[in-house]
Amino acid sequence: MKRRINHFIIIGSSRGLGSALVEVLLRNDSHHIFGVARTRFNEIKNYKNLCHSTRYHHIETDITSASCVETLKSITSKFSKGPIQVVFNAAVVESDITSDFTINFDTFDKVNSVGIRGLSNVLKAFEGYLFTYGGIFVGISSFSAFVPPVFDPRIAYPSSKAYLDMCLRCLRSIWNSDHISVVTVHLGHIGEKQAGSQSRSYSDTAEKLVKSLSGKKIPSEINYPRLYTLVYKYFLTSVPDFLYLKLFRMLRKSRIP
Ligand SMILES: NC(=O)c1ccc[n+]([C@@H]2O[C@H](COP(=O)([O-])OP(=O)(O)OC[C@H]3O[C@@H](n4cnc5c(N)ncnc54)[C@H](OP(=O)(O)O)[C@@H]3O)[C@@H](O)[C@H]2O)c1
Numbered sequence: 426m427k428r429r430i431n432h433f434i435i436i437g438s439s440r441g442l443g444s445a446l447v448e449v450l451l452r453n454d455s456h457h458i459f460g461v462a463r464t465r466f467n468e469i470k471n472y473k474n475l476c477h478s479t480r481y482h483h484i485e486t487d488i489t490s491a492s493c494v495e496t497l498k499s500i501t502s503k504f505s506k507g508p509i510q511v512v513f514n515a516a517v518v519e520s521d522i523t524s525d526f527t528i529n530f531d532t533f534d535k536v537n538s539v540g541i542r543g544l545s546n547v548l549k550a551f552e553g554y555l556f557t558y559g560g561i562f563v564g565i566s567s568f569s570a571f572v573p574p575v576f577d578p579r580i581a582y583p584s585s586k587a588y589l590d591m592c593l594r595c596l597r598s599i600w601n602s603d604h605i606s607v608v609t610v611h612l613g614h615i616g617e618k619q620a621g622s623q624s625r626s627y628s629d630t631a632e633k634l635v636k637s638l639s640g641k642k643i644p645s646e647i648n649y650p651r652l653y654t655l656v657y658k659y660f661l662t663s664v665p666d667f668l669y670l671k672l673f674r675m676l677r678k679s680r681i682p
Pocket residue numbers: 436437438439440441442443461462463464486487488489513514515516517518539543565566567568612613614615616
């Protein structure tokens with residue numbers, strides 16, 4: 426990327442990783458951040474800090490609604506014809522499997538709607554600007570895109586992340602331009618910073634991502650943390666499905682009283 430990026434759009438910014446990314450990006454005085462979420466500005470996690478900032482702009486919209494495309498497109502008039510960074514971070518992180526191992530279709534549809542329709546709406550809104558002025562499109566995926574989850578069975582969540590992964594790979598070859606980068610981020614468990622917790626914190630993860638995405642060479646993939654990369658990306662994807670599923674069933678049996 427030849428020109429510095431000063432305009433950032435975080436899709437899914439009201440809490441969790443999105444909110445941490447906003448916080449980290451705002452530390453640089455030349456950055457302007459557009460946070461997108463359904464939650465009202467005065468109800469988002471960092472409201473008390475953000476309401477004093479002239480560099481944070483909150484866009485309250487549901488990315489699954491058809492009207493959001495125009496709302497998101499209208500943001501681009503505020504950019505200075507320079508490159509932008511769009512982070513597709515929104516997701517519904519919920520299980521769509523009931524206690525008797527059938528599908529909860531309400532959750533199934535909700536997860537797919539954000540992960541697939543929401544992604545399509547975001548691309549519709551920003552593709553034109555990215556083509557003209559360049560920038561980075563980042564998709565926040567998960568290691569669960571690689572193999573079916575064992576401990577917390579889900580269908581739509583890992584499937585929508587696998588869809589995101591393939592969508593980004595296709596875009597990388599189709600856009601094939603030296604002024605647009607497409608980055609896939611695979612993350613393991615993350616959560617709020619808590620003493621004694623094994624999960625990476627949202628703020629550590631946000632710092633790691635901002636650092637990796639602000640270097641001279643933009644990576645096409647970021648995998649974090651390293652142990653998950655070794656287990657999910659390199660080991661489990663090489664285990665044949667029949668063996669993996671055998672283990673899955675054994676673990677499931679041991680959990681049913
Ligand atoms: N947490 C983990 O352990 C973990 C692990 C691997 C990957 N990831 C990925 O990392 C990303 C962030 O995870 P997280 O834990 O921070 O999730 P989170 O706390 O559930 O936050 C999700 C964000 O998406 C927004 N969102 C959801 N539906 C939306 C809609 N229809 N329109 C607009 N915004 C919407 C939410 O805002 P509103 O509700 O205000 O709309 C919220 O800001 C996700 O893509 C997730 O899949 C998370």
